Amino acid sequence: MAIDDLLDEHEQSERVLAWLRSNGAGLIGGVIVGLALILGWQWWRSHQATQGMQAGDDYQAMLRTLEARDVKKAQSQAAALADTPYAPLAALDLAKAQLDDGQRDAAIATLRAAKSSNAALDRILHQRLARLLIDAGKADEALKVIGDADDAASLEVRGDAQVALGQRDEARKSYTEVLAQLDVASPARRLVELKLTDVGGSPAEPEAQS
Template sequence: MAIDDLLDEHEQSERVRSWLRNNGAGLIGGVALGLAVILGWQWWQKDQARKNEQAHQDYQAALEGAAGNDLKQAQAVVAKLSAEDEIYADLAGLQLAKAQVQAGERDAAIATLRALTPDASLRPIVNLRLARLLNDAGKHDEALKLLAQADDASSLEARGDALLAAGKAKEAQEAYTKALTTLDVASPQRRLVELKLAGAGGTPPKTGDNA
């Protein structure tokens, strides 16, 4: 090997050593940071999986409590779920409210539904069930506020119920009529809404004229 080649190799080695001296700490820090990110991500995934599993178990416990009429247990679990998983808390809360109604605890069911913070997909269901209970409790104005933007048949029917109970027969007729426009002719709900419309002093549209 020529002396010039040896000098070149020596020079290259010195350059590598110099680069490592200047950048070694940063290189090690970068590797350590990369490892920390990977380990942190793995820990987060495992922690989320653990939390999801715990929330699912608590949800099942809430359902069992509601089904077995252990409403205090179900209430405690729903409260716990509120801090763990919102969707599970909302679903369990709906089941708890149903069990409370069946047990004759209407006011407790109202409180349960009011405490929920449902997302957009569940909010119409929660509002409808709450509005029906508020109607039953004579709180018609509160029910109307909940249903102000609703346009599905069941919500329009509940809105008509609240308006009629509040002495606003004309507006109730409009709500029932609008509900009928969204119902299929063969729908079992249609006959009930027609009866309510007639009871409010309105005339149910003839089949085929409600579009």
């Protein structure tokens, strides 16, 4: 190998070493940060899975407490589930137990505080709360809770609230819209037809199946 080539290689080596001396700390730091992010993500996923399993166990424990009719203890257990996916389910179970125990106002408070990121579950929470409000003589509040929800169950609750407020025309419209969504064979259909008849409406005859 020629002397010039050796010198070039030596010069390149020195440049590489000099660059490493200047930037080595940054490289090492970058590797450490990268490893920390990977390990942190793995820990977070493991932590979330563990928390989810623990929350599930805690929810089951709350259900056992409700079976034992210890509503006060169950209320404390439900509060501990507030930041977990089980929170809305715990609220529904707790509210039912409170209602069965004659604590309607407590059940209303439980459902008022409950929320869910799942749209279907959130509608159920609103429907249960609205029904309790109607029973408590607060049908106007029930209408606000239902809002503009247009699924069959919500429309039926809206109709019930309108009946409680003496709004028979509006109730007929709501019940008619419910029937338009219910299948002919739906077990809920007969009750809604009775409600519609009670406010002066007339259920349409179901279309004959071809």
